[in-house]
Amino acid sequence: MPAPSVVPMLSYQDGAAxxxxxxEAFGFREAERRLDDDGHLAHGELDVEGGRVMLSELASYEGPxxxxxxxxxADAWLSTPWVIDGVLVHVADVEAHYERARAAGxxxxxxxxxxxxxxxYRAEDVEGHRWMFLQA
Known part of the structure; x- marks a missing residue:
């Protein structure tokens, strides 16, 4: 698979989780996971329907x-259902993807x-990053 031309890079307070x-929730596939000596996520990569997302962990980071x-x-702009500073992911079956995300909370x-x-449809992840999943 050729390298994607754009790769989102997201930080999390608990990157491994x-x-x-x-x-579990969005059906991404683990491509790489590197933990530091303390067991924290130093670098992670997930494959996403022909794309890739990179993740890292920063204890002082505060998710949305x-x-x-x-x-x-932040409370005001997060009170809308829109994807603000988020990621768009193309999926093959939006209904099945929605049900998987719903079942995972x-x-x-x-x-x-x-x-x-x-x-x-639009969703927030475990730390509040926003995602839009689109079936064209």
């Missing part, structure tokens, strides 16, 4: 869900919607 959750608890501006920001460019 986030990787495990993304695999934690940040909004003390920041009124994803924060569903919308149901499945029909748009001029395909069928989609």
């Amino acid at each position: 986030a990787m495990d959750w993304l695999i 869900t934690a940040h909004r608890t003390h920041c009124t501006a 994803a924060g569903l920001l919308s149901g499945i919607e029909d748009a001029p460019y395909g069928r989609l």
Whole structure:
């Protein structure tokens, strides 16, 4: 598979747990996982429907869900169902993908919607990063 031309790089407070959750909830496939000497995720890569997402862990990082608890501006923009600073992923079967995410406890920001460019839904991951899944 050729290397994707764009690779999102996301930070998490608990990177290993986030990787495990993304695999379970969104069906991503683990490509690489490197832990540091303390067992924290130094570098992770997930394959995603022909693309890739990189992850890392930073103990001082505060994901969107934690940040909004003390920041009124973040709380305001996260009160919309839109994908803000998020990732779009093309999927083959949006209905099956939605059901998998729902069963894993994803924060569903919308149901499945029909748009001029395909069928989609929006979700938050375990630390509040936002994702849009689109079947064109």
